[in-house]
Amino acid sequence: xxxxxxxxxxxxxxxxxxxxxxxxxxxxxxxxxxxxxxxxxxxxxxxxxxxxxxxxxxxxxxxxxxxxxxxxxxxxxxxxxxxxxxxxxxxxxxxxxxxxxxxxxxxxxxxxxxxxxxxxxxxxxxxxxxxxxxxxxxxxxxxxxxxxxxxxxxxxxxxxxxxxxxxxxxxxxxxxxxxxxxxxxxxxxxxxxxxxxxxxxxxxxxxxxxxxxxxxxxxxxxxxxxxxxxxxxxxxxxxxxxxxxxxxxxxxxxxxxxxxxxxxxxxxxxxxxxxxxxxxxxxxxxxxxxxxxxxxxxxxxxxxxxxxxxxxxxxxxxxxxxxxxxxxxxxxxxxxxxxxxxxxxxxxxxxxxxxxxxxxxxxxxxxxxxxxxxxxxxxxxxxxxxxxxxxxxxxxxxxxxxxxxxxxxxxxxxxxxxxxxxxxxxxxxxxxxxxxxxxxxxxxxxxxxxxxxxxxxxxxxxxxxxxxxxxxxxxxxxxxxxxxxxxxxxxxxxxxxxxxxxxxxxxxxxxxxxxxxxxxxxxxxxxxxxxxxxxxxxxxxxxxxxxxxxxxxxxxxxxxxxxxxxxx
Numbered sequence: 001x002x003x004x005x006x007x008x009x010x011x012x013x014x015x016x017x018x019x020x021x022x023x024x025x026x027x028x029x030x031x032x033x034x035x036x037x038x039x040x041x042x043x044x045x046x047x048x049x050x051x052x053x054x055x056x057x058x059x060x061x062x063x064x065x066x067x068x069x070x071x072x073x074x075x076x077x078x079x080x081x082x083x084x085x086x087x088x089x090x091x092x093x094x095x096x097x098x099x100x101x102x103x104x105x106x107x108x109x110x111x112x113x114x115x116x117x118x119x120x121x122x123x124x125x126x127x128x129x130x131x132x133x134x135x136x137x138x139x140x141x142x143x144x145x146x147x148x149x150x151x152x153x154x155x156x157x158x159x160x161x162x163x164x165x166x167x168x169x170x171x172x173x174x175x176x177x178x179x180x181x182x183x184x185x186x187x188x189x190x191x192x193x194x195x196x197x198x199x200x201x202x203x204x205x206x207x208x209x210x211x212x213x214x215x216x217x218x219x220x221x222x223x224x225x226x227x228x229x230x231x232x233x234x235x236x237x238x239x240x241x242x243x244x245x246x247x248x249x250x251x252x253x254x255x256x257x258x259x260x261x262x263x264x265x266x267x268x269x270x271x272x273x274x275x276x277x278x279x280x281x282x283x284x285x286x287x288x289x290x291x292x293x294x295x296x297x298x299x300x301x302x303x304x305x306x307x308x309x310x311x312x313x314x315x316x317x318x319x320x321x322x323x324x325x326x327x328x329x330x331x332x333x334x335x336x337x338x339x340x341x342x343x344x345x346x347x348x349x350x351x352x353x354x355x356x357x358x359x360x361x362x363x364x365x366x367x368x369x370x371x372x373x374x375x376x377x378x379x380x381x382x383x384x385x386x387x388x389x390x391x392x393x394x395x396x397x398x399x400x401x402x403x404x405x406x407x408x409x410x411x412x413x414x415x416x417x418x419x420x421x422x423x424x425x426x427x428x429x430x431x432x433x434x435x436x437x438x439x440x441x442x443x444x445x446x447x448x449x450x451x452x453x454x455x456x457x458x459x460x461x462x463x464x465x466x467x468x469x470x471x472x473x474x475x476x477x478x479x480x481x482x483x484x485x486x487x488x489x490x491x492x493x494x495x496x497x498x499x500x501x502x503x504x505x506x507x508x509x510x511x512x513x514x515x516x517x518x519x520x521x522x523x524x525x526x527x528x529x530x531x532x533x534x535x536x537x538x539x540x541x542x543x544x545x546x547x548x549x550x551x552x553x554x555x556x557x558x559x560x561x562x563x564x565x566x567x568x
Contacts, residue, residue: 191564319356
């Protein structure tokens with residue numbers, strides 16, 4: 001008879017606290033860590049981890065699996081990168097609460113803000129809910145390969161309470177605010193992890209309409225935050241343009257945090273047009289933390305990069321009149337047409353945004369557009385930009401980009417950074433990785449499905465900063481993705497390899513760890529497409545004591561559950 005369900009033998013244990021690695025076994029029983037050290041007892045199953053790293057499962061607090069979690073038991077790409085718990089519902093968008101007559105509105109908003117095709121959501125969403133507690137119940141009925149935690153999205157709340165007035169960006173009245181406060185209280189009591197909102201012009205519908213939350217007044221936000229205070233739980237997730245008054249906007253966030261007593265996290269990126277503003281925001285966050293006001297920035301470990309191509313959802317010419325007329329054609333036929341000199345001349349002469357209202361289009365520029373390469377190059381040099389190449393070759397940047405799109409018969413991508421790469425280096429994330437108040441995240445798993453693939457930030461953090469550059473000790477990088485992120489979300493039952501903690505574990509082959517070049521897969525509902533990649537080096541990923549992935553391949557085990565609220 002076995003002593004344990006699973007024993008991981010002889011690995012190098014990195015426990016998630018930042019402590020130095022140790023050689024140890026890890027024993028698991030009944031979904032929890034039973035022992036870390038020399039384990040004499042036998043496991044019903046054993047993994048030989050000699051020469052491998054053994055870490056806690058990664059916790060990602062910024063994802064958008066709100067739709068995918070309804071239909072898909074496998075929350076890839078994140079689950080392939082060692083992530084065992086996700087927090088979704090960020091950026092103020094989601095699907096509950098929702099009246100039946102507002103379903104299309106929330107789908108259109110998610111399609112614009114997070115680039116998830118409307119046809120995919122229309123087919124995949126079951127809509128067996130109206131209130132937020134009912135949405136949680138719907139999630140609870142489905143098994144998955146990771147645990148999911150859900151935030152209450154402000155846009156859904158606002159439309160539910162205010163209807164057309166929310167879409168017209170009108171101010172909420174006292175009755176509206178009281179209703180929103182009660183919805184927030186009810187959602188936290190049912191198991192929401194907090195509330196998310198957005199005040200950025202980058203978040204629009206495909207029709208170009210701003211997110212309903214963009215101009216919400218401080219009184220409304222305080223009302224919702226007080227709903228969390230009434231329930232005694234929940235964090236606030238905040239996305240803002242931080243303009244025109246950066247200091248005033250942050251002061252508002254601080255007042256809301258102080259009034260409600262609930263912690264706040266906010267997205268921190270480097271806008272290319274304002275490359276130093278992030279330093280001011282970081283200073284404000286550090287000052288708040290020093291004063292005992294829990295406000296933490298969330299950042300990515302590299303530039304936020306879009307993959308633009310003829311096989312993806314967007315390319316730099318997708319809004320031109322001539323390309324729009326051929327966009328429906330199969331890829332091979334489109335490429336043949338685009339190689340025609342007459343069509344090429346027409347596309348290059350036309351307005352690239354005439355038929356494309358995609359919200360992030362206004363942040364694209366030729367100075368930050370590059371050949372992607374194989375293996376992928378996420379740190380291209382300024383002299384490699386299409387603008388620089390054009391200057392050397394006597395061409396326009398548009399001509400260089402057009403020709404790059406046709407490489408490899410239109411199957412290749414061009415890489416463009418839309419944030420946090422103003423100086424063509426990683427100076428911003430490198431500094432933030434030295435700041436204990438900053439949280440590594442923003443991979444956006446489940447969103448921008450055929451445009452951005454940053455859901456593997458965990459693998460990139462380890463390989464780039466740990467193995468290739470050796471800038472940070474691996475135990476610190478692991479801490480940032482485990483106990484740090486888990487603690488920020490109130491998940492105090494995971495993120496550390498210690499007896500009694502939840503048995504979410506990765507067994508990692510350090511020398512093999514990495515990810516392949518992204519490719520397009522047609523595996524979403526309604527034949528929808530998304531970016532995927534092969535991932536290497538995760539020998540095993542374990543959720544609640546069950547092996548969910550072996551060498552990047554799902555085992556079929558689905559121990560993932562809905563997590564209802566903070567865990568002791």
